[in-house]
Amino acid sequence: MTASAEPLVHRYNENGITTLMLNQPERRNSLSMAMLEALSTELEFLAEDTSTRVVVLAARGNVFCAGHDLKEVRGELGNDEFQLALFNQCSKVMQQIVNLPRPVIARVAGVATAAGCQLVASCDLAVAADTARFATPGVNIGLFCSTPMVALSRNVSRKHAMEMLLTGEMIGALKAEKIGLVNRVVDEQVLDETVYSLARTIAGKSCHTLKIGKEAFYKQLEMPLSDAYEYTSKVMADNLKADDAGEGICAFLEKRHPDWKDS
CATH class of the missing domain: 1.10.12 (Lyase 2-enoyl-coa Hydratase; Chain  A, domain 2)
Known part of the structure; x- marks a missing residue:
């Protein structure tokens, strides 16, 4: 199977724990319309899948998710219908995560920026490698992170959210834990062990x-x-x-x- 034929999102289930793996590392796992639609389809499936007890949201490569695909966004400048549809689709996916009847744990290794940071904030729990970094840098390119702001401001205090949104600066994993964006920060070598131990604990509940x-x-x-x-x-x-x-x-x-x- 060639790389182009691979699914944008890999799904696999083991002992009731379903992992959704963003699978476009060469594009920094960006949330293109295609990626968002693929995620939405998987979440629709999981909403009805009785074999799933807990969901882990992960990503291949050294970038968890770089947010929207800016090449796609630039290519559609002037296409108001597409731009609104893109942000509506992203908002739909974030709400699907919140409304999913199963807990969702973000497994964050690498960078999560803009809508990628929004994706982490939308999950019920998040475990990050100590090398992970987070930002809502839209202000740096003249595009305020307004939709990421919704999830961010519901997870961290107003002043911490505003600082991230107004400066666009990257914060480290320990700062993200301190302000409540992630639950735990661990050495990258034990990231999987920590995430799936947490998932198994939750999967043991009703x-x-x-x-x-x-x-x-x-x-x-x-x-x-x-x-x-x-x-x-x-x-x-x-x-x-x-x-x-x-x-x-x-x-x-x-x-x-x-x-x-x-x-």
């Missing part, structure tokens, strides 16, 4: 419970405090009706491992 919790987490974030408590109280009461809640409580009281039915 899928039904994780689905309920992930959906509730993002919904309550946008609510006033009293509304959030009212909503999550109902979520917990409904959650108690699930088979896995009953099994989990019994298993805890009986000091044994639960036998999840994912229902």
